[in-house]
Amino acid sequence: MYPIVALAEAAGAKVETIRYYERIGLLPEPGRTRSNYRSYSEVHLGRLSFIRRARDLGFTLDQSRELPELAESRNSDCGIVDAIGQDHLRDVERKIADLKALRRELCDLIGQCQKGAIAECRIIGALSPR
Amino acid sequence: MYPIVALAEAAGAKVETIRYYERIGLLPEPGRTRSNYRSYSEVHLGRLSFIRRARDLGFTLDQSRELPELAESRNSDCGIVDAIGQDHLRDVERKIADLKALRRELCDLIGQCQKGAIAECRIIGALSPR
DNA sequence: CTGGACCCTGTAGTCCCTACAGGGTCAAGC
DNA sequence: GCTTGACCCTGTAGGGACTACAGGGTCCAG
Numbered sequence: 001m002y003p004i005v006a007l008a009e010a011a012g013a014k015v016e017t018i019r020y021y022e023r024i025g026l027l028p029e030p031g032r033t034r035s036n037y038r039s040y041s042e043v044h045l046g047r048l049s050f051i052r053r054a055r056d057l058g059f060t061l062d063q064s065r066e067l068p069e070l071a072e073s074r075n076s077d078c079g080i081v082d083a084i085g086q087d088h089l090r091d092v093e094r095k096i097a098d099l100k101a102l103r104r105e106l107c108d109l110i111g112q113c114q115k116g117a118i119a120e121c122r123i124i125g126a127l128s129p130r
Numbered sequence: 131m132y133p134i135v136a137l138a139e140a141a142g143a144k145v146e147t148i149r150y151y152e153r154i155g156l157l158p159e160p161g162r163t164r165s166n167y168r169s170y171s172e173v174h175l176g177r178l179s180f181i182r183r184a185r186d187l188g189f190t191l192d193q194s195r196e197l198p199e200l201a202e203s204r205n206s207d208c209g210i211v212d213a214i215g216q217d218h219l220r221d222v223e224r225k226i227a228d229l230k231a232l233r234r235e236l237c238d239l240i241g242q243c244q245k246g247a248i249a250e251c252r253i254i255g256a257l258s259p260r
Numbered sequence: 261c262t263g264g265a266c267c268c269t270g271t272a273g274t275c276c277c278t279a280c281a282g283g284g285t286c287a288a289g290c
Numbered sequence: 291g292c293t294t295g296a297c298c299c300t301g302t303a304g305g306g307a308c309t310a311c312a313g314g315g316t317c318c319a320g
Contacts, residue, residue: 003266003267004266004267005266005267014308014309015267016308016309016310017307017308017309019268019269020307020308020309024306024307033267035267035268035315035316035317036267036268036315036316037266037267037268037316038267038268053228053232054232055188055307056188056225056228057187057188057225057228057229057232058185058186058187058188060306060307061306061307067232067236070239081239082240085236085239085240086240088236089233089236089237089240092229092232092233092236093233095186095187095225095229096226096229096230096233098183098186098187099187099222099225099226099229100226102183102184102187102197102222103219103222103223103226106197106215106218106219106222107219109200109211109215110212110215110216110219133297133298134297134298135297135298144277144278145298146277146278146279147276147277147278149299149300150276150277150278151277154276163298165284165285165286165298165299166284166285166298166299167285167297167298167299168298168299185276190275190276191275191276
């Protein structure tokens with residue numbers, strides 16, 4: 001049971017953002033203590049972390065809402081879930097490709113400054129196997 | 131020399147967004163035709179495409195502004211350029227890792243629907259060597 | 261029992277677009 | 291030569307996603 005500041009820290013969000021998400025119905029209303037303070041569970045933490053991660057990656061709030069709902073609706077129509085999932089997957093693939101291109105450019109830039117810093121780039125390459 | 135609609139299409143942006151970027155000084159003012167229509171060059175296209183890509187990946191406009199400026203300032207202080215570049219690089223690495231985790235989740239989700247659709251996932255794996 | 265850290269509910273402001281309104285430009289076809 | 295429709299212009303207002311107060315309650319260590 002986290003108070004709001006603890007949740008904020010754990011999920012990498014601001015307190016105001018959490019209250020905002022609750023207001024627009026993105027985050028379920030938490031329980032309250034006797035003194036009317038919000039009290040969050042692990043479920044809230046998971047959901048909030050996911051949303052923050054998705055937002056940081058350039059997804060809209062609607063998309064961030066859709067993704068976990070998709071996962072929770074395992075028993076509903078597979079065709080729809082599958083189609084939406086495929087869409088998001090394509091989106092993710094494109095973003096990964098774009099980021100890799102950007103990494104390449106940054107690497108080149110840094111390489112030009114630190115002459116003979118190709119080692120640096122090799123480290124970065126090693127950081128991302130697969 | 132592109133008119134504004136052509137630039138918008140080529141860069142994947144909206145016409146209004148282009149004018150907005152010009153207003154806030156993010157995109158250099160283009161030349162004008164006799165009838166006062168905007169006329170863009172390849173340089174504009176490159177810059178706009180970069181900004182749109184960066185925005186789509188969750189970078190702020192300020193970051194999107196900083197990155198190409200970094201690249202253009204090859205001759206200025208290497209230490210600073212290098213430090214900022216390293217910062218952005220770390221950011222990019224994190225985003226790639228997050229996206230890969232997200233891809234994994236989506237893949238699992240889709241896999242559960244399309245029973246025995248691991249082939250699909252294998253294809254996706256092949257799409258992203260390295 | 262008081263100071264400081266924490267929490268509450270507003271509401272207003274910021275950033276980044278996006279959508280008109282109201283009007284000029286221009287090439288094609290009648 | 292004149293109209294019609296696609297294109298362009300400059301505003302300004304609206305929307306999504308926060309962010310920052312103001313004004314006030316709660317809690318507990320000293």
